[in-house]
Amino acid sequence: MSPYPALFSPLELNGLSLANRITMAPLFLGYAGSDGLVNPRLLEHYQAMGASGAAMVIVENASIDPRGQGSPFTMRIDEDRFVQGLARLAKAIQEGGAMAGLQINHAGRFAHGEGVPLAPSAVPLGKMVPEALTLEQIAGIVEAFAQAARRVRQAGFDLVELHGGTGYLLAQFLSPRTNRRDDEYGGSLENRLRFPLEVIAAVRQAVGPDYPVGYRFLADEWLPDGLQLAEAVQAAPRLAEAGLAYLSVMGGTYESFFLPERQEQEKQPGYMLSLAAAVKEAVSVPVISAGRMQDPALAEAAIKEGKADLVGLARVLLADPLWPSKAKEGRAEEIVPCEPTCNLCFSRVAKGQPIFCSQWPKEKREHFATRD
């Protein structure tokens, strides 16, 4: 028996039978070319993630709209022609034994796509002033989410995840900092919830009642005038009850990640676990917690103590894709750790470069350092 019985216990997730409580949390790699298509390097990486022993792998954010693309190297899912490549990606993951999910996103004011970024309101980001969305544009984006979710299902993924984290568009609507609208989409929490709830409803309609829809949930922007946990725990059950399979909790946006106190906090084991635990108390759907769940004993305790139902490993699994099997076999001391002071992956993303991990052997680093 594994020394971590709770971590390796099964879970039924909206009809998906997960063999254990380990999920790969989405991690943008920058491996896609500027065509937004799935390529051999993406297939190779995700095949390894699917075979890692994690019960569920959520693929990094794919863009539902060229104007909402997170980076020029983000995978695209805004047209049917992207389905074929994505189907290969789903299959590569499933062949290794994991359930495959794809995260879909509109980056809003953080977009690096075509034209001036769109946002709920024209709240500046440095010198850039995004364009406030019209009601017609909002309706168009809701529909683009629905069409993208339909393509996720068509590609053979087991589930779709909506990216409501990292301060992207879904989170921008919920945030009192970035949503200053005075129409039915802004102001009260009820109004700020309108856009995410419309997206969930349209997605549910597009994929059918039985298909699992997960949600990356920003529970605290970690900014004085941003969305804070007290309000987030009121929003979470509203979203969950609209038909979600789970909430995958995170904190912070590009405007708070680099604050000195957050950089310090980010080095701590389980640094987002308290957010997940607070959300879990407010909802009845399963909750995922990511954030330096490096030690399997920490992951085990989080599940056993009811702070989270599943753990999400992003950089942790990137550093050592054998984390789940080493944990299962009681070889935790052999796990190659993600170094808290490193953050090479993040800095490469920031420079528009494909990522690799400083812990990888030289050959693997060189292989993934350049784009196809």
Ligand SMILES: Cc1cc2nc3c(=O)[nH]c(=O)nc-3n(C[C@H](O)[C@H](O)[C@H](O)COP(=O)(O)O)c2cc1C
């Ligand atoms: C380079 C990088 C890219 C990321 N890309 C995504 C993403 O596409 N979608 C998402 O929801 N979270 C993304 N995240 C956040 C991770 O899923 C995760 O919440 C965070 O890194 C903490 O977990 P970890 O300590 O295991 O890395 C990213 C994080 C990093 C460092």
